[in-house]
Amino acid sequence: MSPCPEAVTAGAARRRARAVSVLGVLSLLLALTPAARADSGGLAAPAPPCAPGWLCGWTGPAYTGVVSLVAQDMPRYPETTAYVGFNDAASVWNAGRTWSADGLRRGRCVTVYNKPDYTGSRLTVRPGQGIPQLAASFGHVRSSRFHTCRLS
Incomplete structure (x- = not known):
């Protein structure tokens, strides 16, 4: 039995949102790194x-x-x-x-x-x-x- 399409879409959306959050934090850390x-x-x-x-x-x-x-x-x-x-x-x-x-x-x-x-x-x-x-x-x-x- 395969998962319903809504569950797959919701899971993919959560993974994308998590990846965007991680990239945002990394960008912020890079910008704030002391000289x-x-x-x-x-x-x-x-x-x-x-x-x-x-x-x-x-x-x-x-x-x-x-x-x-x-x-x-x-x-x-x-x-x-x-x-x-x-x-x-x-x-x-x-x-x-x-x-x-x-x-x-x-x-x-x-x-x-x-x-x-x-x-x-x-x-x-x-x-x-x-x-x-x-x-x-x-x-x-x-x-x-x-x-x-x-x-x-």
Whole structure:
């Protein structure tokens, strides 16, 4: 004798609801995880980390909330969910690379601007560093440009 279709449907619905609840709790825990410590200089680093080579922006302070990533110059961030971490940015991290050449240490710095087209107030973030809380006076990130910078 097989179970009635209503019982199967109700059981499947309970399993789906339980799975959604578990995913919601895991997402919340991930968003609330305290920042780890970076290896160099004791700077607060995001946990989980920003992918190497990328600039990451979060909607919350201390690298929490929704994250967005870019790896190229952005003259303006479109008002889409893909860039909410910058349009509503509260913190940013530069996971750019570093290298040595001719006895000098260099890296891939990024300058973030509070207006489109690389205008307005600007902040430069060195590789392996971040800004855990953008100042209210800065506002949000509206454009960003990668560039080589001297680190030593």
